[in-house]
Structures are given as structure tokens and as C-alpha cells.
Amino acid sequence: MSTRRNALVGLAWLAPTLAFVSFFVLWPMVHLVWLSFTSTSLLGGGEWVGLENYRTAFGDPKFWAAFKFTLLYTAVITPILMGLGFALALLVSPNTPLRRLTRSVVFLPVVIGLASSSLLWFWLFDQQVGLFNQLLVDLGAIDEPVVWFRKAETGLAAVIISVTWKVVGFGMILIMAGIQSISADLFEAARIDGASPALQVRRIVLPLAARSLVMATVISVIGSMLAFDQFYLMTGGGPRGKTFTSVYMIYQAGFVRFDLGYSAALSVILMVVIMSMTVIQLRLQRGRR
Amino acid sequence: MTRRRPRISGPLAACILAALTALPVHAEELTMWVRESAADPGKLMVELWNSGHENKITLTAIPDNQMVTKLATSAQGGDSPDLVSFDLIYMPDFMKAGLLTDLTEQLNADTNYATHVQAYKDIATYEDKIYGVGFTPDVSVLAWNKDLYKAAGLDPEKGPTTVAEIVDHARKIRALGGDTYGFWFSGACPGCNIFVTSPMMVAAGSKMLPRNGEDEALTGDGVKLVLEAYKTMWDEGMIPENAEVDTGANFVSAFASGKIGIAGTGGFLISLMKREHPDFNYGLTLLPGAEPGQVSAFVGGDVVAIPAGGKNEAAAREFVAWVLSDEAQLQGLAKNSILTTRTDLADNEFTKGNDKVLTTAKALSVGYVPWVFHFADMVNSDSSPWIIMVQTAIFDGDIDGAIEAARAEMLAIASK
């Protein structure tokens, strides 16, 4: 009886948020799905077209190009973010003053807006007035300033450098939390057992911090699959539309071409993809346990 | 479209009337949006209006690439401003969508409208109805650096008159070496290129954008001629390397740096140079075609229109009429080194003897403006067929293939 009352009390506490989410998130989502079955234009008008938008999307080479590029971006940046995040987490987990300072500094860019950091790096990468280019020249790494956004590869590299700088601290903190939650006894036992740092990382840290690593990966993958600002502000999708992401395409379809229906259909597809990816990642983690 | 006064009867009406009359009677406050890059001239005009009228206008500048989005969403949401000044190129889309107020009757009765620049009349007309007038005009021209011309042994008083001459002059200027280049264009900026590159194609006899799926698109030899000329200049290093990725950041500053021989630009350059580089020695001429005498220009700038459903339509209409008045044209535009949008006032006390302004006035009269739907999709978006064609042809080298692909995609867009 007390459990039942508890459940109701809990539901009451949850109710405001559920109401808010249903009203301001779920309802617009339903509206979005409905829009995806219509030819609604941002300028007004439109009618029910059934699966037409989805058919168009799957037959649209631009859709596939954007989708593939988004996957490529995610596939390249995720290991970088997680690898570096993990390495940094190992570096800053012990509570010494220098390591704590490092931790704070690495986390610093996380609190900056993505748009601000993208603009900042857009300037740093500029081949004429950008200091990053100039620094590379002065350090002798390159002979003359690189026109970073001229090729898809270097443009992508530039975006990845800037995003890594911006968000690597987030993964680091999440993973560090996982590492710090491992009992110190275990590391001491391992030291006595003669495990080298590498073996400690492989046999103790990785398996025991796996949960936070997976959590960080899931959040990072969702973020990468939804990448927009960094490309909008830095590459403009160029060169030749080679750095166009899925959300960029959704933005253009809706806000530049006013084709809300198509834009909605693209969003629904992306949403389904991201949800499936998330579920798969969480399942894999659970399966490993 | 006129708004009907809602009928209110009975006690409710009494209440509302009482409430209304309780308020002090005062002039109306109009809201107006203007896109960021046209905010300066827009502000001059609005200030002039506000200084002499009871109904005051509050101006809000909206970032350029968000203007259309915002206008479209606000129309959907029913909270549009009373007046809006936006890139004229979006007129067809907005007129077709019924977002703007029909001004036909008013303008046809307005004698000032008769001498309005034809390009603005065209762009603001849809199915024989007129929805707006040119507000703060701009037009594309070709600029050349007289000092560099002199240094390269060219006649500093004579700019290029054909596309071939552009290449020829650029080559000679590049021969000066160092970081002096012959030509500049913003290679990743779709808007810049439709503004300064497409008029050369038009001058050389090409038809640019299709109005519907059956229309001509990128036909004629001009497209290929211009792309080939650009490609030659690019391949021979007459254009700085960073032109390829420039999304417009250096559209103006490249030429203003003094290291560029020739560049397409707009009438806005005159006031900008006067303000920031008063001693800069340059000339302006019309954008050329294949043969001497072939010239064109892209008529740009903003139109002013009244979003449908505005709350202060009558006052807004007054403003539209005022825009074409002698006061606005001379004191608001010409006095500030801006072109007038009435041909009968093009030559006025403020422009007398100013060759550069007169050149732009000429450009305005010979210029073209593409009347098409989906301009954003066809030209202005970051991956539009237009910019992909320009880039593929010039930087990758496949000119015919690039034109072919762009044409197909433009027709597909136009047939939507």
C-alpha cells in the first residue's frame, strides 16, 4: 500500500516536467512527423502527399551525400574525442595541483558557445589574417599559409581541430568521473601485483570505466550526428558542397528552400537513425557486461 | 488587399470603445525590418521620414542570411512587421505565396511610379499586380585600380571593355609580381558571383536562370566564355589562391587592399571608399561582354513592401508612396551618394560631375534582374547549382560538364 502511494507521489513530482515535455517537445515532434507527410511550405500552403517526401529523400543523391558525410564526420571525430578524452582523463584523474589545473583548463572551452568557438577558429584558420596559420608557418610546420577550407579533407580537418578543442573536455570529465569512481584500493593492489601502467589501463580502468566511456560516446555520437553550426560557420558546406551535413541539409530545405515538408521528412529519418544508433550502443554495452 | 474593420456590437463594443478612447490619441508606431547589409541606407531613409512625419518608424536590422527565414516564419506565425525591406530577388517567391499587400491601385495612380527603374517594376510585379517598390538600390559594376594600371603600363583611364580585355589586363598586372594580382572574385560566394559575374554572361548574350521547367537556363555562349576567362586567370595565377574559398569575407576588402587590378563590385563601393580610403585611385565601368559595347549589370538592392495582415497598413502605404517622392529620392538617397530609383532624377545636383555615380546610374538602366522562383535554391544557397557550376568550371576545369549539370538541376528546381 505504501509503495502504491509512493508511486503516485512520484508521479505527481514528475507531472510538471511531463506536461512541459509533452506540450513543448512531444507535440511539436508529432507535428513534425505530420509535416513530413505534407508538402507544406514555409511561405504557406501545402497538402497531404503521403510518403512522397521520403521517396524523394531516398532517391536524392544529395541526401545520401550529406548522410554519408555526417557518418564520416562522426566516424572520424568520435575516436579522436574519445581517445583524447580518455588519455586526458588518465592524465588528470589524480588530484595533484598541476593535474587539477590541467583539468580546469581543458574543460574551459566546453563552456564557450559552439558558434563563438567556430567563429574564433574560422579566424585562426584564415589564410591571410589567421594566427593559427601564421603560427604553423613560424614554427616551420608549413611553408606558407594553408587555405584550409579549399579542400574537403583539410576543411574537415580544420573543423575537427576546432571541435576537438571545444568539446574534448566534456568527454574527459565524464570519463574521469568513471575512473575516479574506481576504488583506489584496486590500483594499489595492481601496483603490488606488479601491473604496469599500461596493463592497469587495459585490465582495470577500461573495463571498470566502460560505463562512463559508453555514456560519453553516446552523447558525443548524438552531437556529431547533429553537427551543424561548425560547418555552417566554418565551411559553409564547401567546397562544392562536400562538407554538407544532414542537419545542414535539413536547415536548407526548411529555411532556404522553404520546403518544410521535405525538411521534416529528413529530420524524421535522422531522428530514427540517431535513436537506433543510441539503442545499439547501449545494448552493446549491456551485452558486454 | 484591404482589411475590413471587424464588426463589434452591443455591450462588448461599448467596453472596447471606452477602453480605446481612454487611451491618449497619438501617432502610430510602425515597425520595419531591414536586412543588415542594407541597414545603413535604410536608416538614413527612415530617419528622414521620421523627422517629417507623425507616424514614426522603428527599424530593426536582421542578419542577411536570416532575413527571408524570419520573414517567412513571421508570416506563418502572424506577427509580421508593418514594413519590410529585403533583397529584391525574393519578391517572386513572396508575391506568389501571398505574403505581401497588393499596391497596384496606389502605384498606378502615383505619377512618380512612372519613372521608377524598370528592373524594380519588373521584379515587383506578379500576375499584373504590383507589390513593392525599389527602396535602397544597388547595381554591379567593374572596378579597376588606376595605380596598378599605370605601373603595368596600361592606360589608367580606360578600364576593360570586353571579357578578353579583363584577362589581358589582369595578366599584365600580375606580371608586376609579388602579392599583386590581376583579378579578384569571391569563389565560394554564390551571391557575389550572381551579382558581378553573371552580368558579363548576360552581356555576352546568355540567358541565365529559368522561370519554369521549360524555360531556357544558362543558354548562349556567354556562360562558357566568362567561365573560360576566369579559368584562364585562375590557372595562370592571376587570382589569389584564397579566392577559391572566399565566401564573401573579402568581396570588398580584396580590391580595397590595393593589391588587385580588377574586380567586380557594386555601387556601394563609392561611399565605402569615400569613407575609408578617400585617396584610393580607381575607376568604375560597366560589366562587359564578348564584344565592345556589350554591357550589363545586376540590379540589386532592396525593395520595400508591406507584409499582408499588418496592423498599420494605411500608414505603411504612405511610407511606400513617400519612398518615390522627390524628397526621399534626393535628400534620402542622392544626397548620401546612393542611386535614385527614379530615372528622371538620376542626374541631379548631388551626382553632377561624379563619373562614378553616373556610371552606376547607367548600369541601373541597362541592368537585369532575374525574375524567378526559388532563387535561394538555384543561386544563393551554399550548395546551389549556380555556385557549384562556377567552382567546378573554374577550379576543377570541366566547364561543359559543369554547365550541363547546373542547367539540369536549375530546371528541376524551377519545375517545382
Add this chain to the structure above:
Amino acid sequence: MADAQLRLTSLRKSFGAFEAIKGVDLEVRKGEFCALLGPSGCGKSTLLRLIAGLEEPSSGRIEIAGRDVTMQEPSNRQIAMVFQSYALYPHMSVAENIAFSLEAAGVAKATRLARATEVAKLLQLDPLLARRPAELSGGQRQRVAIGRALVRNPQVFLFDEPLSNLDALLRVQMRIELSNLHRDLGATMIYVTHDQVEAMTMANKIVVMNAGEVQQIGGPMDLYENPSNRFVAGFIGNPAINFLPGAAVGVTAYEIGVRPEHIQMVPADGARLSGTVSLVERLGNQTLVHVATPVGMLCVQGAGRLAASVGESVGLAFDADQALVFDESGRRRSG
């Protein structure tokens, strides 16, 4: 001494301004079972961690089996340690846990397994080799932790309060097992505990510590009968020794200590020291009587059926020879 298996010389450790270990000298011979005993916070665990190499001393020397290991890594000290929490790797099986040090040493998998099985048999863990620590009982986990130490064949075993997480019954049982193990292996063991019963029953050498200093080193009975100061006298022995001002009992000493079993209850009349019984604890084989006297509460230990009732007035007597005499500084004075 040449055959010292462990030798600490002038060992000190400070954490910032706090001096945790204030200069410890200690020798433990091969095969000895040495208990580090003291109240919590006395520095005994820190001392053990210094020996293990988990902390670096501020100064001093640590030698194990004749080798200076002061600056050596824990794994190079030929020691093994059983943690209070057992510190078992939760994601590894019992076999993997036991064999982890061999894995770290690069021993082949088959050899590892054979060795782990061998050790597990010794501890009756062989049916549990495939289990994870979470699937074991407290006693079983304890044995896995011991197995992990055994497998390394160390010169010195270190135990950090290994029985404190077990219930009372199991603790007694494990005590016996550990003693047997010590006897069977003939190994050198250093055992940290705050429980004097554990120390007294298992160790043949007890190091009593307080506030970072060694108070006394000796065999269990030595410490009991011949504490060198007031602290040791008070800490060793249960029920605790009674302290009385010397003047109160007519002894020319600052303070004396009398163990409860050395006090007898006598009729109140004429007794030099008398008081009122305030509490009687009957433990079956013995009875503890707490008597409120003018010099404080005193405890008397007597036979199981000792006659005493609360509220009764009693006299107290003891043999002066059995009293321990202390001076102002708490040092023991002989005689």
C-alpha cells in the same frame, strides 16, 4: 640482526604539517607474525603502506630480506598485501584475480591457471574459480584476497585489518585459519589491527603504536604483564586496567594500575578502598563488577558466580606486588 626479514630504520612520514610516523625502528625476523596494534589514527596503516611502497617515506630506510627497498616500486619488494576491503577486481573471475600478478609478470596463461588452481585448492576455493567476487560470501572473498597474496610467494605478507569486514563468528574462524596458514607456510607476516584479541591470539610479536610512535614491542604476555608505559597498560587487556592515584591507596607513586583480575572484593568495613556496586556484568565464565569509588569507577573481574548485587557496599583489595607503578609522564617505574 642478520636474519631480519624486515628492517625499518628511523622511518618518518609527514603529510604536509602532519607527522603521521615519527621515526620508527623495527625488525621482524623471518617467520615471525608481527602485529601492528593501536587505536585508529595511530599510524599503523600508514606504516604498513610505507612498507608496501604505496606511500613514499619522508625519511628513513626500509629493508626487506636484506635489500634496501626504500625507493622501490611495490611490486619489486617481494611483498604481498591483503587489503581491508580485499580490493578484488570486480570484473575478473576468482582465478583471474588470483593469477593477476602472474599475468602482470607475463606468465603464460596455462601456467597461470595451474598456479591459481593450486593456490585455490590450498584455500578450498577450487570450486569457485570461475565466479566473480560479487558472487562470493565475505569469507570467500577474504580467502581469494589471501590467495592472491599467496600466489606471489612473497618474502613478507602484509595484512591491513583483513578481518574487520567479517562477522564475529567468521572472524574467529578466519583467525584460526590465518594462524594455521602462518604455521604451515612459515612465512613472515605483518598484520595491522586495532583489535587486541587478534593481535594477542595470532602474533608472536606485537608492536603497539600511538600517535605515530612505537610504544612498545614484545610478545603478547610481555606486553600484558610488563607494559612499559601507561598507554600500553591501558590499551592491552580486556577488561581494561584500573588506574588509581597512588596517594589514594597509600603508595608513593604518581599513579598505579591494577588489572581487574587482581582486585578482590572484601567486606566494606575496614577496607582502605570502598565503594558501591553500580553494575554487574555476568559473562558466564566470569563476572565483571563495576564499583563506584571516591577515586572513580573501578572494575573487578571474578568467577562466573561471584556474589554481587547493584547498590551493595563493598571494599576493594589488591596485592601491591601486582600493581603497576607509573610516574607523571606515564612511564612505568619498576617496583
Add this chain to the structure above:
Amino acid sequence: MNMATLALPPKPLARQARGWLVAAICIAVITLMLMPLVMSFLASFRPLAETSAVPPTYLPSALSTENYQKVANYQQGIWTYVRNSALVAGMTIVLCLVLSVPAGFALARFPVPGKEVWFVLILASMMVPYQALLVPIYLMFAKLGLTANHFGLAILHTILQLPFSVYLMRNSFEAVPKELEEAARVDGASTAFQLRRVFIPLALPGMVTVALFAFITSWNEFIGALILMNTESAFTVPIMLTGVVSGDFGSVDWGALQASVVVSMLPCLLVYLALQKYYVSGLLAGAVK
């Protein structure tokens, strides 16, 4: 007691080297992470004439606030925008806390039926492209009169920030030891009383983290603010920044860009540095589960 001091033998070389290596890595990481910030900070104080100098200089030849003046005097003046941004951020913080604290409490501490389903529903908005959801939300806001309204904008920012807030509060409340709750229950405290006197004080770092992230999200959000707000006097800082940076045909005012990037970053950085202690511990409490 032994009074003599016996100096330690020298540290083995390998261990010394490791210590130095760690310090060197820490310093290298700190340098790399701080460089872009320092560069933009210095560049923002260059005189106007130097802002687009080619090649760029690392240090300004003279300190000048011209760039900042340009930003400060832009249109309505910077304080109008800062005030609007602060107002919206404040309301976003309140909304996020008011919704996420009870929701996190319910999810962490009550046997609410279908708990995980509710939780996933609350997280769902993380997986939808925000740009796509904006149109349905805008249309709804228009009907509710929430456009051109700072409260409406705060709701929009809350939609963005709520999933992470609830996730964090749930984990923070889960980290509170069960004994404390039980003790309070035995004492006969009501649920509300328990929340107020037992849980909230213990979950305070988590709440500070929620507030900080809400602040940062709200402070930096651009497109929603632009679409919802109709008059210049109601705009927030990011809209102003976009405006002051961009000129005709996408030309960029580098000096204004550097100054405005600094202006947009500074509040976030200062708030982070001031509340760092709570911030990180809140994240840790939220991440360890």
C-alpha cells in the same frame, strides 16, 4: 622514538623521468588549450588598422579598445542586449531547475510506473535536430502569444537544456545515501520536507551545474532568439554579434569578430571559473552511476 633523520636514497631515474614527463605533458596541454583564447583576447585589443593586417601579428602594437567600442555602440548599444540575454538566461535557469529538480527526484527516488519510458521521453528531444523542431514550436508559440516575448525564448532554451538537466538531477539524487532518506522518513518528514531539507542540500552541486549549463546554452543560443524576437530592442547578444561581424555579401569585420567572440565568451568563462568547484563536482555526481 628515534630522533635521527635518515635521508632518503635518490629516486630511481625512471620514476623521476616519469614525474617530469607528466609535468611536461600537462604544461603542453595547458598551452595548447589556452592558445586560441589568449590569441583572440590579444587580437581583440589591436587598433583598427591592424585587425586585418597580412600577415597578422601576435601582439597588438598598441592596446586599443576601438573594436570593443564598435561592438558596444552597435545599434541599440550592447547593454540592451546584455540585459535581454541576462533576463532570458535567468528565466531559463529558473525554469530548468523548477522542472528538473522534482523530476529528477521522482525518477531517482520513487517507484514510478513506467519510469524508464518517461525518462527516455524526456531525453528524446536530444535526438531531434533542433533546427527542425523550431518551426513547429514557433507556430505553436505564435498561437500562444509567446513570440516576441522573452519568456517564450526562455521556454525554448529550457526545451534545449531540459534533457541534460533531468539526467543530471536524477543521478545527483540517486547519489544521496539511502540511510539519510530512511532516517528522515522514520522521523516522519513529508516528501516535500525530505526534498527540501535532505535532498536539495546534498544535490546542490548538481543544481549549480544545471544552472550553469542553462546559462551557457541560453547565453549562446542564436537562431531561436532570432526567429522569436521581432524588434532590435528585444534582441539578445548572439544576434548582435552576428550582425556586427557581418557586412555586405558575407564580408567579415575581423576586428569586430575578435572583440565580439571575447564578449560572448567572457561571461561563460567567468561564471565557470567562479563556480568551478560546484560545476565539476556536480558533473561528477551526475556522471557516476
